[in-house]
Amino acid sequence: MNLDSQTLWLLGGVLALLTVSSVxxxxxxxxxxxxxxxRVVDNLNARTRAWWVMAIIFGSALALGRTALVxxxxxxxxxxxxxxxxxxxxxxxxxxxxxWSFFVILPLHYWTLGIAWYGLFVxxxxxxxxxFIPMRNALAGDTEHFLERxxxxxxxxxxxxxxxxxVPALLMLNVTGTRAGNVRLIFFLVCIAQLSDxxxxxxxxxxxxxxxxxxxxxxxxxxxxxxxxxxxxxVGAVLWWSTPFTPLQAAGLAAVIVAMGFxxxxxxxxxxxxxxxxxYGDIIPGHGGVLDRIDSxxxxxxxxxxxVRWIWT
Amino acid sequence: xxxxxxxxxxRVLTGVRARWHGCAPVAEQRVYFANHTSNLDFVLLxxxxxxxxRRKTRPVAARDYWEGGGVREWLAGRVFRAVLIERxxxxxxxxxxxxxxxxxxxxxxxxxxxxxxxxxxxxxxxxKPGLFHIAKARPEVALVPVFIENLNRVLPKGEVxxxxxxxxxxxxxxxxxxxxxxxxQFLTRARDALLALRPS
Numbered sequence: 088m089n090l091d092s093q094t095l096w097l098l099g100g101v102l103a104l105l106t107v108s109s110v111x112x113x114x115x116x117x118x119x120x121x122x123x124x125x126r127v128v129d130n131l132n133a134r135t136r137a138w139w140v141m142a143i144i145f146g147s148a149l150a151l152g153r154t155a156l157v158x159x160x161x162x163x164x165x166x167x168x169x170x171x172x173x174x175x176x177x178x179x180x181x182x183x184x185x186x187w188s189f190f191v192i193l194p195l196h197y198w199t200l201g202i203a204w205y206g207l208f209v210x211x212x213x214x215x216x217x218x219f220i221p222m223r224n225a226l227a228g229d230t231e232h233f234l235e236r237x238x239x240x241x242x243x244x245x246x247x248x249x250x251x252x253x254v255p256a257l258l259m260l261n262v263t264g265t266r267a268g269n270v271r272l273i274f275f276l277v278c279i280a281q282l283s284d285x286x287x288x289x290x291x292x293x294x295x296x297x298x299x300x301x302x303x304x305x306x307x308x309x310x311x312x313x314x315x316x317x318x319x320x321x322v323g324a325v326l327w328w329s330t331p332f333t334p335l336q337a338a339g340l341a342a343v344i345v346a347m348g349f350x351x352x353x354x355x356x357x358x359x360x361x362x363x364x365x366x367y368g369d370i371i372p373g374h375g376g377v378l379d380r381i382d383s384x385x386x387x388x389x390x391x392x393x394x395v396r397w398i399w400t
Numbered sequence: 401x402x403x404x405x406x407x408x409x410x411r412v413l414t415g416v417r418a419r420w421h422g423c424a425p426v427a428e429q430r431v432y433f434a435n436h437t438s439n440l441d442f443v444l445l446x447x448x449x450x451x452x453x454r455r456k457t458r459p460v461a462a463r464d465y466w467e468g469g470g471v472r473e474w475l476a477g478r479v480f481r482a483v484l485i486e487r488x489x490x491x492x493x494x495x496x497x498x499x500x501x502x503x504x505x506x507x508x509x510x511x512x513x514x515x516x517x518x519x520x521x522x523x524x525x526x527x528k529p530g531l532f533h534i535a536k537a538r539p540e541v542a543l544v545p546v547f548i549e550n551l552n553r554v555l556p557k558g559e560v561x562x563x564x565x566x567x568x569x570x571x572x573x574x575x576x577x578x579x580x581x582x583x584x585q586f587l588t589r590a591r592d593a594l595l596a597l598r599p600s
Contacts, residue, residue: 165564169415173566179520179556185563368566370415 090150091267093329097274098146105142108135127292133373141371141380145277149270153258154201156273160255161197166377167247168193170367174358175239180229184220184240192216193248200252203259212249217241246385247378253388260392262399263331271329275337276344276391279323280384283345284352287315304356307349316345331399343394344387351386355379402479407447407454410440414554414567418448421597422573423544425450429509430542430574432457433531435524435594436513437552440562444551445511446480448569458503459511462487483510497533504538514590520557524595527587535577535586542574545590547597570597 090098112132119128148159172185192212199208221237257272291311299307323341327334355378359365368376410416418425434445442459449457463484466476476482483503485496503510512534514527535543550567572593577586 166415169564169566172564173550173553177553182556182559182563186561189564190561368415369417 090270091265094149094267094271094274097271097278097326097329098149101142101146101278105135105139108138130373137371137373149274152266153255156255156258157197157201160252161193163377163381164193164197164248164251165189166370167251167367167381168243170376170378171243171247172240174362174364174367175243177236177239178229178231180224180227181236181240183227184223184237187219187223188216188240188244188248192219192244196248196252200255200259205259208252208256208259212244216244220244250385250389251381253392254384256388256392257395260396260400262395268331272331272395275323275326275330275340276388277384278326279319279341279344280348280387281380282322283315283319283348284383285315286318287311287349290314290318300353300356303353303360307352307356312349316342316349319345340391340394344391347387347390348383351383354386355382403454406443406479410443410447413562413564414444414551416444416448416567416569419568419570421570423542423571425453425571427453427456428542429504429507429540430457430544431504431509431531431534432511432544432546432571433514433590433594434511434546434548436515436518437520437522437548438518438555438557440551440555441513441518441548442480442482442511444548444567445546445569453509456507457509457511458483460485460500460513464488487516497530497537500530500534501537504534504541514587518557520552522552524591527591529583529587531590532577532583532586535575539577543576543590544574545572545594545597546570547572547594547599549599568599570599572597 112128112135115128116132119125144159148155168189177185196208196211199211220240221233224233224237224240254273254276257276258266258269260269260272263269263272287307288311290313291306291308294314295306295308295311297309298305299309299312320338320341323344324334324338327337330337332340355367359367366375367378370376371380374380432445434441442461446454446457446459458481461476461482461484463486466472466482466484476484483499485499486494487496500510500512512531514531515525516528517525519525531543534541547570548567549570550565553563554565554567555562575590575593581589
């Protein structure tokens with residue numbers, strides 16, 4: 088069992104938060120009059136329902152332990168990479184390199200995590216796969232857009248596999264000394280990254296006026312970013328007792344997660360706009376694709392991991 | 401059992417979701433006609449149908465490819481219960497229409513690819529006349545256009561191993577042969593109905 092009383096308190100908190108959200112959603116649903124308001128509330132409730140499902144899956148993996156967490160994130164990477172590659176125009180000649188990416192590199196990478204082989208974990212994709220993909224594409228012989236096509240596959244692996252895997256990689260760190268402590272570190276990262284998205288959405292809906300990057304993402308506003316970001320940092324500070332950090336350190340790390348998450352969302356939006364789509368997929372009702380939900384985590388996880396590893400181990 | 405496993409695996413690869421635009425997934429007798437870009441086309445279309453419809457739906461496939469013995473023949477015969485038709489040396493005795501009309505007479509639905517052959521670049525070729533003859537012989541059967549998107553990237557022509565890629569299967573409004581409609585007009589109308597389903 089990986090859950091001690093502190094972790095149970097955290098999971099209980101999530102349960103309470105989701106219950107409150109569902110109640111608010113139900114009240115709004117009864118009160119709303121206008122057509123446009125109805126759409127916003129329906130979308131909000133779809134999002135809340137999807138949050139329940141995601142929280143239950145994530146919570147179960149946390150409770151089940153290392154193997155379950157690694158498998159859960161490997162599946163997440165698989166779904167995210169599938170969305171990313173679908174949206175990226177590849178050619179016939181990329182087929183074999185893509186097969187390797189999905190069915191060899193991805194499982195191998197998560198296997199290094201499973202056996203906690205840190206040395207290979209950090210270089211399997213950044214060095215070996217980075218060189219292997221252009222090698223395989225060169226053998227296929229198609230030179231049209233060669234650099235572009237190769238870079239797209241490398242990007243897919245880096246974002247959807249390498250960066251995402253830094254969340255369960257926290258289990259490898261020897262910061263807290265206990266397994267339950269490492270599980271809480273994962274909870275801290277995921278909770279702040281996702282809460283930051285939610286709070287930015289809520290603040291943006293309540294008092295958002297000026298868009299930050301109207302071309303990329305019309306729904307991201309300065310008010311949402313500042314209000315949501317500061318609230319998420321406050322939550323991070325309040326959760327200090329569940330981490331190896333002091334309240335000030337917890338706030339600082341939460342600020343890093345918020346900032347990286349914000350830019351993650353922005354970069355992934357830029358790619359979507361370039362491809363002319365709104366979402367990466369439709370697997371999570373109200374949210375879009377898996378990649379739409381974890382874009383902030385992709386950018387926040389590696390930085391959080393290496394900051395913690397550098398300073399606290 | 402094998403069928404369920406294959407349907408499940410296809411879903412894992414493609415995340416396929418059926419989009420019912422012009423009709424609902426109800427158990428009436430139908431001929432689904434789709435664009436053809438990959439060997440997996442009929443598997444995907446079949447996997448996108450609800451289980452109870454799957455049991456009553458048989459794909460129409462080329463005898464020369466699926467009757468070579470071994471795994472293929474077993475898959476075609478036992479798992480998918482394919483209606484195998486001749487496409488090389490057509491004579492009066494092995495007219496490809498006969499087995500299709502027989503299957504329809506047995507109350508089953510069909511999956512056909514009226515282009516006749518795979519078109520790997522994702523375009524849609526002019527239709528072969530089979531669809532017209534079916535429409536004429538069985539005017540009460542609904543002809544449902546189905547557009548399959550992206551599957552040519554999952555398993556391109558000449559590849560054996562598939563790559564995961566999100567695919568969609570869009571079902572359009574059923575077509576029927578109009579009174580006195582000539583063959584070329586009907587085939588063009590059917591192809592246009594299929595193209596209209598292509599996601600922009």
